[in-house]
Amino acid sequence: MNTPSQSDRIIIFDTTLRDGEQSPGATLNVDEKLAIARQLARLGVDVIEAGFPYSSPGDFEAVQKISHTVGTADGPIICGLARANRPDIKAAAEAVKPAAHHRIHTFIATSDIHLEYKLRKTRAEVKAIAADMVAYAKSFVNDVEFSPEDAIRSDPDFLYEVLEQAIAAGATTINIPDTVGYTTPTEFGALIRGIKENVPNIDQAIISVHGHNDLGLAVANFLEAVKNGARQLECTINGIGERAGNAALEELVMALHVRRQYFNPFLGRPADSEAPLTKIDTRQLYKTSRLVSTLTGMLVQPNKAIVGANAFAHESGIHQDGVLKNKLTYEIMDAQSIGLTDNQIVLGKLSGRNAFRTRLKELGFDLTDQDLNKAFVRFKELADKKKEITDWDLEAIVHDETQQA
Ligand code: KIV
Numbered sequence: 001m002n003t004p005s006q007s008d009r010i011i012i013f014d015t016t017l018r019d020g021e022q023s024p025g026a027t028l029n030v031d032e033k034l035a036i037a038r039q040l041a042r043l044g045v046d047v048i049e050a051g052f053p054y055s056s057p058g059d060f061e062a063v064q065k066i067s068h069t070v071g072t073a074d075g076p077i078i079c080g081l082a083r084a085n086r087p088d089i090k091a092a093a094e095a096v097k098p099a100a101h102h103r104i105h106t107f108i109a110t111s112d113i114h115l116e117y118k119l120r121k122t123r124a125e126v127k128a129i130a131a132d133m134v135a136y137a138k139s140f141v142n143d144v145e146f147s148p149e150d151a152i153r154s155d156p157d158f159l160y161e162v163l164e165q166a167i168a169a170g171a172t173t174i175n176i177p178d179t180v181g182y183t184t185p186t187e188f189g190a191l192i193r194g195i196k197e198n199v200p201n202i203d204q205a206i207i208s209v210h211g212h213n214d215l216g217l218a219v220a221n222f223l224e225a226v227k228n229g230a231r232q233l234e235c236t237i238n239g240i241g242e243r244a245g246n247a248a249l250e251e252l253v254m255a256l257h258v259r260r261q262y263f264n265p266f267l268g269r270p271a272d273s274e275a276p277l278t279k280i281d282t283r284q285l286y287k288t289s290r291l292v293s294t295l296t297g298m299l300v301q302p303n304k305a306i307v308g309a310n311a312f313a314h315e316s317g318i319h320q321d322g323v324l325k326n327k328l329t330y331e332i333m334d335a336q337s338i339g340l341t342d343n344q345i346v347l348g349k350l351s352g353r354n355a356f357r358t359r360l361k362e363l364g365f366d367l368t369d370q371d372l373n374k375a376f377v378r379f380k381e382l383a384d385k386k387k388e389i390t391d392w393d394l395e396a397i398v399h400d401e402t403q404q405a
């Protein structure tokens with residue numbers, strides 16, 4: 001039988017509602033978090049990190065509500081973040097308790113720079129705290145994840161010792177964070193390999209990775225980590241998160257999907273296997289991206305991979321000609337595979353009500369006839385002033401109209 005670390009499937013751990021919400025200006029209220037959690041469940045993520053329950057009463061309430069409503073028997077694992085101390089862990093345990101499958105994710109920094117300036121603790125103290133707090137979390141739940149924060153800048157030998165202790169104390173997932181987005185693909189792959197080779201009990205845990213995008217390398221780093229044994233990826237929708245953000249879920253999932261035959265051998269699968277590497281329903285990606293963007297107020301750049309407005313648009317005549325003859329000339333994936341329709345209808349002043357209604361439906365808006373009529377009038381007014389009406393314009397029109405109602 002395969003040990004957890006030999007799994008041939010990639011676990012998608014979504015942290016949009018925790019690390020993603022740490023994006024400056026991206027605060028979400030409880031209802032908004034719930035709406036996103038529901039959509040993440042439809043998308044098929046394995047784990048939703050729903051928040052940091054000790055950080056505020058609102059976050060506690062959100063994690064508890066999500067656990068209650070989204071954490072059903074056939075739903076995702078609901079996870080709460082906790083620093084490695086008792087009050088945090090207790091709050092996380094209480095908040096995730098209503099979920100059928102629940103996890104506590106506890107962390108403490110292991111790099112010397114964090115130990116000296118932030119924690120003011122010795123390595124021996126940190127190692128002991130990590131083991132004690134994993135054991136404490138284990139007294140509430142079976143599923144415990146441990147992260148050595150700033151792993152990438154930690155002394156690897158010390159890191160191996162901390163991980164060994166955390167697994168011995170009951171951690172079932174050990175997560176390796178590149179907290180400051182500093183690593184490179186080759187270096188990160190080597191660290192994951194080093195962990196596999198030097199942590200004696202590593203086979204009892206899943207290796208997870210978590211990374212920030214300060215140098216724009218988070219997704220590339222994760223893919224190299226997969227090749228070297230990582231089986232859980234921590235990511236966010238649209239790559240939102242602290243500073244330059246986290247690894248983008250849609251990019252990771254589509255890279256693993258489109259290039260599955262390249263990745264198959266690293267997961268011990270036959271090279272030509274067509275079986276998906278994740279449980280994600282990729283046709284829900286675009287809708288999820290739009291929802292997160294609308295509720296957080298964080299715009300998606302037009303050239304953003306997978307979900308940007310231009311990701312499936314062809315502009316130059318040469319490209320258009322090629323695509324009309326055979327899509328494969330300039331397309332490596334179908335627009336439908338992420339939930340878009342094939343032909344992009346460009347809405348302008350000559351568009352009719354039917355095209356308008358169809359586009360709104362594609363964006364997830366099902367308006368009453370009365371709301372549709374009002375929105376259509378606003379659309380025509382705007383189309384007289386603007387060459388092309390974008391999805392952003394449509395969303396703004398619908399939100400204005402439905403909020404006035
Ligand atoms: O970036 C980081 O190190 C984190 C940890 C809490 C996993 O977000």
Ligand code: ZN
Pocket residue numbers: 019177179210211212242
């Ligand atoms: Zn992070």
